[in-house]
Amino acid sequence: MTIIRQTSLFSIQELYDMEPTQKYEAIISALDLDAIYREVTKKSRLGAPEELNYAAMIISTFVRYIERIPTIKDLIKRLHDDIAFKLNCGFLVSDDIPSEASYSRLVTKLKECNIFEKEQEKVVLQAIAEGFIMDDTVAIDATHFEARDQAPSKVEKPKPEPKKRGRKSKEERDGWLKEQAEKEANLPLYEKKIEAQLDVSLAELRAEVPQDPKWGVKKNSEGKNVFWFGYKGHLAVGTSSQYILQSLFSSGSLNDGKAAIPLLKGIHEQLPLPSLRYQTMDAGYDYDPIYEQVHQMGQQSVIAYNKRNEGEPIGFDKYFAPTCFREHSYRYDSFDAKYETLKYTRPKECNDCPLANEGICQKVYKVKITQDLRRYTAPARGSKAWKTTFKRRTAVERVNAYLKEFFQLNNVRYRTGERAKIHFDMVTLIYNASKLAADRINAQLNQQAA
Template structure:
């Protein structure tokens, strides 16, 4: 079967390949820098007068992402050498080009504010009002981001003489009741004192997004993932977590965490952020890979009014007798029952007898023609639509939208080029996501104008 791709009136690559003068004008019609200017500008008229052009500095920060300039040092070099480029960013002949320290101080001011989140939410709201987003099907995934920090050294063996020659011997045999009670009490205290994102995922459910976001670890750490060949790949840095609209490929929510945080630990913050910041978006399905196959994520999706379609993670579970790999009932001949429908009143999945029953030698009336299963009996195994059905595959294959957005961010918007450390790394990540969303909205607005002119 051939897949014919429709030609777009205007694409994101076309915007990035336009002349800088046209690109900047279009993007900054959509992206308002006034909220950023309020954060970094001087708050009082007293004291030393302002010598820097903060508006032009902010524009140059956004332009650096679009032009794929790797560092602030390279940005300053280009501003110094190219009068045309500095003029396009808003610097006048009387303005001096800021130093790296000036940019660093401005970035620190931006890091301590919520201006990125608020501006991104306003762009998503505008896209929804224009009809570019419906968010009926959303997908979430994580991508690895290498840090520029120096990797921690391995433990040195120079002072081997100071290490104990023998480890204390453990007492063999079963613990007494008193020792076991003491050990259980110690484990409970240890679990209670752990940071929130080191506890089980269900511990996040009672918290709001604002409370969860304060506990997200942001220090670079070692992370591991499996590549396409099934081998472990290690990196030192961060993880970027995205929740994306599958149809329009807008980033609805974006979060950054340490590289050692499990993907599933950020699923509930992503979904809570969507429900709190965009209550007007009515989500029907949440798509994710097997790394998110946890009961609390299904529960949070239901609180959002959506159904979670997550690839099943067997975790060394044994096959269930009388069920196939998609947990559908199986007849005496070993044929799987067919998914028929879902009853929302009783929250049940209906399975009908296999098509092979027409020629089955055991068709003596003993085989059950209809099976009904309650979704609540196991939310991981029984999804809506049912696993293995054509409708399930039709929806689940839309999950690749979030992978395409991750690829766009790394190739065109500098997400793989985090230059700051700790919490300042969030500025680079949020800046890239914001510029992507602004460019995406700009492209859709230009397409809408062009199609309107063509129709007229």
């Protein structure tokens, strides 16, 4: 008999309504505090002794996000004024409250060891081991948040020199092409075209991400450009479990599509998820290299199509389904995974068509998706199965809203990109830990009910 895990009854919001002691214990227990503590404490007995309670400082830093305390200054004031809060954070009655400078040095140590990315992977692997992540679809999207500093004024780009009229000679054109190729080869990784990422390792992709605050632009619901100065958080979220499977922090100017391949490679190389079948994204990720990366992973792309001034092909409709002689669209029937072939059947309108029996329109039409991974997806574009899968993409938008509303993602208190990344990593880590804590409580409630 198949065991079906019940849907979540106990949510993160209900977790945050619990008593502080129980809430902190549930969330912090999902993290490996010993590993974080080892990274920030002294590695040698030599030198001045450390009088600070680093374990309690780490816990209080996490609690600051759980309790939505906006600044370190407010956290220190709360520790001074509330003895119960101080004890819940792990401090002893006799411990001195650390200063703002002490917390700043703690952030510096965390930045140098890059421990939060490792802890994020541990939490996700633990959730997989406990059976809370069994998704077949991943949704990828980006969200923006502003920097701490005031945005600098925009620098107008100098106008390019007018181009010379007339055709170039063969020698001039060859020289120009060679010059352009050299410029492309010398560009930083994330300023090159997206296809340059396919042959680059995951470690290099993560190391080369630009992190300084930059001007970013995005169209709002009215189609108007909205500008901001700051950063972007790129997330890959399980659509059913709503765990953050992979995350990436970048400058606000980075194109969304250039963060997709690092996220996809991270899922493929770091997470044992054989149930995954689909990667769904909006039209901002409609690039050939992204389809190729998903295909190399043995999965299917469900990505909104961006026409980019492309005309509709002759003999096909807007979803690239073949059309009959009278321009009726063939119906998507099935996908043959072995041969990677889409099968279309004759349109309903052809049942009474006099041309049907004359051999002009064929009954079945098959096409391999490898012919054009961008146009031919499985399930086929425009089909009911494709639309149903694409609707699951809203899960990543929901998680983005949670991070901003409950976990202070848009409350960056640091001035540099490297320290702002610590803020982003801690926010995503606390979210996953809260999700794991809520799922564990749900499992206990279900077990008691059974």
